[in-house]
Amino acid sequence: MRGITFSxxxxxxxxxxPFQKLLDxxxxxxxxxxxxxxxxxxxxTQLDNEYGLTNEDYGIGDFLQDLQEKGYLKENENTGEIxxxxxxxxxxxxxxxxxxxxxxxxxxxxxxxxxxxxxxxxLNAETRPFQFGDNVDQLDYTASIHNxxxxxxxxxxxxxxEDLVIKETDFKTQTSTALMIDISHSMILYGEDRITPxxxxxxxxxxxxxxxxxxxxxxxxxxxxxxxxxxxxxxxxLQVGPYHTNTVAGLELAMDLLRRRRNPNKQxxxxxxxxxxxxxxxxxxxxxxFGLDRKILNRTLNLAAQCKKLKIPITTFMVATDPWxxxxxxxxxxxxxxxxxxSGTDKLGQFLFYDFENGKRKLx
Numbered sequence: 001m002r003g004i005t006f007s008x009x010x011x012x013x014x015x016x017x018p019f020q021k022l023l024d025x026x027x028x029x030x031x032x033x034x035x036x037x038x039x040x041x042x043x044x045t046q047l048d049n050e051y052g053l054t055n056e057d058y059g060i061g062d063f064l065q066d067l068q069e070k071g072y073l074k075e076n077e078n079t080g081e082i083x084x085x086x087x088x089x090x091x092x093x094x095x096x097x098x099x100x101x102x103x104x105x106x107x108x109x110x111x112x113x114x115x116x117x118x119x120x121x122x123l124n125a126e127t128r129p130f131q132f133g134d135n136v137d138q139l140d141y142t143a144s145i146h147n148x149x150x151x152x153x154x155x156x157x158x159x160x161x162e163d164l165v166i167k168e169t170d171f172k173t174q175t176s177t178a179l180m181i182d183i184s185h186s187m188i189l190y191g192e193d194r195i196t197p198x199x200x201x202x203x204x205x206x207x208x209x210x211x212x213x214x215x216x217x218x219x220x221x222x223x224x225x226x227x228x229x230x231x232x233x234x235x236x237x238l239q240v241g242p243y244h245t246n247t248v249a250g251l252e253l254a255m256d257l258l259r260r261r262r263n264p265n266k267q268x269x270x271x272x273x274x275x276x277x278x279x280x281x282x283x284x285x286x287x288x289x290f291g292l293d294r295k296i297l298n299r300t301l302n303l304a305a306q307c308k309k310l311k312i313p314i315t316t317f318m319v320a321t322d323p324w325x326x327x328x329x330x331x332x333x334x335x336x337x338x339x340x341x342x343s344g345t346d347k348l349g350q351f352l353f354y355d356f357e358n359g360k361r362k363l364x
Contacts, residue, residue, distance in 0.1 A: 018058040035237040093207040100349035130164030140165040176261035178254035182272035184245040197345040223250030244278035273320040304336035314338040
């Protein structure tokens with residue numbers, strides 16, 4: 001008969017079963033390994049050996065079996081390789097949203113939301129008397145019946161216009177967003193992983209838009225020597241390549257995608273850590289990695305000016321702090337009349353989400 005086992009009390013983990021604890025860690029590792037299940041499991045096993053994540057009742061083997069039985073992993077019948085399923089991809093996006101947005105809820109700095117009440121599309125806690133022309137869908141039935149009972153009594157129940165109460169709403173603008181992610185080689189240089197925070201922000205933003213703002217659109221673009229569009233489901237597998245930074249190609253694709261969107265409000269978010277270093281001229285690439293090449297910069301600034309004419313603001317999230325790079329970003333931002341954040345990897349999600357949420361509460 002086993003006795004009682006005592007362990008250190010951790011309030012955050014006390015209610016989670018062993019499977020959920022390991023799943024939370026496993027999904028984080030999958031983001032770092034770009035969806036490589038075998039590498040993530042190797043890291044998880046190593047962490048277990050060093051920090052004792054499991055016990056004799058539930059081990060890594062049990063966890064792997066549960067992952068397969070619950071539909072988080074699938075095995076290729078031909079090659080025998082194990083890969084994550086769409087269920088796991090969604091779990092990773094939700095985890096990224098909770099990690100980033102959860103921090104925002106706890107933080108009180110920098111949140112300056114502007115709310116304008118009226119015939120919007122999101123209810124808030126405020127109410128007001130009914131006015132001619134109000135939509136009956138906004139009626140607060142409980143408060144209206146309460147007023148009728150107070151004003152006319154229960155025995156001779158009746159309801160007049162003066163008894164009716166309307167729930168206030170906030171405007172939520174429909175927005176088309178193009179998110180550009182730099183996947184040039186510099187995103188992993190100098191001992192700093194910049195691509196993983198960028199992926200997390202993209203996954204969190206995509207999950208936020210698809211669940212909370214379903215009328216919005218989000219186009220995700222990656223750019224290196226060239227630029228191409230990826231799907232939301234591709235985000236966990238995103239990797240840096242041996243690329244230069246063709247910002248022009250990314251902006252051209254973003255503008256092309258936004259032209260097809262019918263939403264009146266359009267914007268570009270660009271996550272990058274370096275200067276533009278590449279142009280494509282026909283089938284050839286013009287590259288200069290050593291400095292701010294005026295030929296490349298002029299093309300980039302011309303596109304920023306074009307976006308300004310089309311009323312497409314560009315918000316640049318710079319995950320590098322070199323003064324000479326900041327000077328270029330400031331010139332780019334002034335040309336577009338957009339915004340720029342010099343955030344570092346730890347504040348990237350906070351800045352992007354504040355900017356996105358504040359924009360949703362503006363009346364265009």
